[in-house]
Amino acid sequence: MNDVTTVAVEAEGLVKQYGGRGGTVEAVRGVDLRVEAGEVFGFLGPNGAGKSTTVRMLTTLLSITAGTARVAGIDVAADPDAVRRRIGVALQEAGLDPRQTGRELLTLQGRLFGMSPRAAAARAAELLALVDLEEAGDRRIKGYSGGMKRRLDLASALVHEPDVLFLDEPTTGLDPASRLTVWDEVRRINAAGTTVFLTTQYLEEADQLCDRLAIIDDGRIVREGTPQRLKDELRERLDLDADPTLDDVFLDATGRTRGRVAGDVQEVSA
Amino acid sequence: MSQAWVLGHRALREGWRTPEALLPTLFIPLFFLVVNVGQAAKIFPSASTSFLHGQGYGAFQLPSSLLLAASFGTAALFLVEDIEGGYFDKLRAAPVSRTAIVLGRLIAEAVKAVVIATAIVVLGLVFGIEIASGPLGFVLLVVLTALWAVVFVGFMQIIALKTRSAAATNSAGLVFFPLLFLTPNFVPRDLLTRPMEIAATLNPVTYVMEALRSLILQDLVWEDVVPGFAVVVVLGAVMLALNVRVMRRYD
Numbered sequence: 001m002n003d004v005t006t007v008a009v010e011a012e013g014l015v016k017q018y019g020g021r022g023g024t025v026e027a028v029r030g031v032d033l034r035v036e037a038g039e040v041f042g043f044l045g046p047n048g049a050g051k052s053t054t055v056r057m058l059t060t061l062l063s064i065t066a067g068t069a070r071v072a073g074i075d076v077a078a079d080p081d082a083v084r085r086r087i088g089v090a091l092q093e094a095g096l097d098p099r100q101t102g103r104e105l106l107t108l109q110g111r112l113f114g115m116s117p118r119a120a121a122a123r124a125a126e127l128l129a130l131v132d133l134e135e136a137g138d139r140r141i142k143g144y145s146g147g148m149k150r151r152l153d154l155a156s157a158l159v160h161e162p163d164v165l166f167l168d169e170p171t172t173g174l175d176p177a178s179r180l181t182v183w184d185e186v187r188r189i190n191a192a193g194t195t196v197f198l199t200t201q202y203l204e205e206a207d208q209l210c211d212r213l214a215i216i217d218d219g220r221i222v223r224e225g226t227p228q229r230l231k232d233e234l235r236e237r238l239d240l241d242a243d244p245t246l247d248d249v250f251l252d253a254t255g256r257t258r259g260r261v262a263g264d265v266q267e268v269s270a
Numbered sequence: 271m272s273q274a275w276v277l278g279h280r281a282l283r284e285g286w287r288t289p290e291a292l293l294p295t296l297f298i299p300l301f302f303l304v305v306n307v308g309q310a311a312k313i314f315p316s317a318s319t320s321f322l323h324g325q326g327y328g329a330f331q332l333p334s335s336l337l338l339a340a341s342f343g344t345a346a347l348f349l350v351e352d353i354e355g356g357y358f359d360k361l362r363a364a365p366v367s368r369t370a371i372v373l374g375r376l377i378a379e380a381v382k383a384v385v386i387a388t389a390i391v392v393l394g395l396v397f398g399i400e401i402a403s404g405p406l407g408f409v410l411l412v413v414l415t416a417l418w419a420v421v422f423v424g425f426m427q428i429i430a431l432k433t434r435s436a437a438a439t440n441s442a443g444l445v446f447f448p449l450l451f452l453t454p455n456f457v458p459r460d461l462l463t464r465p466m467e468i469a470a471t472l473n474p475v476t477y478v479m480e481a482l483r484s485l486i487l488q489d490l491v492w493e494d495v496v497p498g499f500a501v502v503v504v505l506g507a508v509m510l511a512l513n514v515r516v517m518r519r520y521d
Binding site: 059060061062063081082084085087089091092093094095096097098099100104108109111112113114140156 | 272273276277280283284287288352355356357358359360361362363364365366521
């Protein structure tokens with residue numbers, strides 16, 4: 001681990017606009033965020049709310065239209081390469097090369113982060129053991145199951161021991177057993193000192209894993225706090241007898257009901 | 271530069287593990303060579319056709335096949351697969367220079383083109399074609415073909431990065447066919463009709479083809495060879511600059 005400031009991720013007035021033939025679409029409309037070092041921070045929202053767009057800006061993959069963002073204390077727009085050295089990224093679809101073996105992919109990743117061939121090979125072996133893919137390590141990735149690909153993707157994001165790990169919907173499409181395995185990995189990674197910034201649509205996942213979370217809707221942050229504090233706030237505000245669930249918090253924050261489902265929201269892709 | 275080599279090595283492995291994408295780049299040019307020679311060889315008998323310099327018509331047609339082999343641009347299609355599969359973002363999220371990402375694929379394309387061009391020329395030798403410019407000419411022939419492959423895949427990579435679409439990238443590759451046929455493909459430039467001669471003179475591929483042809487049919491004639499290398503060097507520099515620019519602006 002490198003030394004980091006106490007703030008792992010900080011965004012102020014973050015805006016992303018896309019221009020197109022149909023006019024300008026504002027996918028993210030002034031997001032403010034603060035994630036402390038060592039936290040597991042959950043970033044929730046319905047489809048098209050701006051989760052992935054925000055993550056892509058924070059991870060240098062997308063230009064920032066307005067506002068500022070600092071990750072591991074470094075300005076994302078001013079020094080993206082320095083940010084890339086301090087973050088690990090596992091995006092929505094496991095970004096893997098199906099023609100390589102798991103070992104080759106991890107070794108290549110190590111080499112791209114400046115390791116010698118020997119050090120990269122050693123790190124690849126270590127990570128394969130860590131995510132329980134030792135036996136499959138020399139098989140081509142195209143033959144891996146969804147859960148194996150997710151674990152390998154996680155491992156590839158850890159090659160350089162990042163300060164901040166961005167996980168964009170890491171368990172989408174996984175069966176329950178694979179999901180639990182990924183949760184265990186996230187807990188273990190965080191226990192080792194890495195800040196985790198996690199987007200998810202699964203509220204149970206956020207409840208299980210996150211120290212704090214923010215809910216984004218229509219490009220704006222509509223709730224932020226610990227899961228318990230958000231539930232307490234809803235119970236007090238609505239004067240409920242029983243503890244609400246995070247689902248209730250989410251529905252209240254986003255105004256979703258059975259009459260207004262995610263499909264009503266304009267999808268924006270990067 | 272080491273990152274470019276590492277990525278180039280990965281791109282070569284990718285090509286090696288996808289023979290179904292690589293083999294047509296060898297067999298289709300050979301097919302055209304056989305067909306073109308079969309259709310036109312009797313019109314141009316070696317004994318009475320001065321522009322053949324004593325060789326068969328196959329020697330005259332070999333450059334077209336080499337250029338075709340170098341103009342498949344499969345690396346650009348692999349790039350689209352990387353983009354669609356998310357691996358491209360994985361690379362972009364790593365501290366890898368944008369130039370290295372582009373150069374890695376171009377290096378791999380050059381190596382693949384060297385292998386394929388060598389195979390085609392060696393097959394030509396087996397069937398009686400001679401490289402009149404000798405061993406140095408052989409090397410120049412292969413190097414020039416490989417440099418053209420870099421130019422062409424550079425063009426296709428720009429389309430891939432701008433459109434992120436396999437269909438659009440594939441279609442863009444078809445631009446090579448008008449470029450190939452607006453050249454002294456079947457006869458030397460001075461035997462073309464005037465409009466075709468003007469079109470061929472304006473077409474940069476003509477100078478690459480004439481350089482390749484000169485290396486096969488004649489001793490080293492530098493005034494024929496140099497323009498071909500000048501074209502690939504200038505176009506290669508332009509394509510590299512455009513690729514890096516598009517990569518840096520990729521959002």
